Amino acid sequence: MKTKKIWANFSVKDAERTTQFYTQLGFTPNGTNKYPKLASFLFGDDNFVIHFFEQGSQIDEYLAPASTTGSEIIFTLAADTEAEVNECADRVKNAGGTMLKDVERDEANYYGFAFADPDGHKFNVLLMDNM
Secondary structure: OOOOOOEEEEEEOOHHHHHHHHHHOOOEEOOOOOOOOEEEEEEOOOOEEEEEEEOOOHHHHOOOOOOOOOOOOEEEEEOOOHHHHHHHHHHHHHHOOEEEEEEEEOOOOOEEEEEEOOOOOEEEEEEOOOO
């Protein structure tokens, strides 16, 4: 099978709140969304799409609601500088995200942090400079 594109779908409690959160983080909305139970954003240079479908929509057939105790996947967002990592961490906090791991250098000497969005979907931001 040769696929043209791949994207991710998540279940969220409130698509409007999700739109506000990812807009505050600086992500670009995916086109003009006319479906009120969907928030959709572009991530990275290749414009990877993540759709966030509100519970009570067609996503219920495929995905259980998110929780803060578990995650179906964690996405890594690559950063170019320590300043970019720090700025992103501030944006996450200001937008109401949950810090799962504070900004630090890990055992491999990578600089970054982990967070969850308001629905518990997990991301980490990582500078892989390995200084």
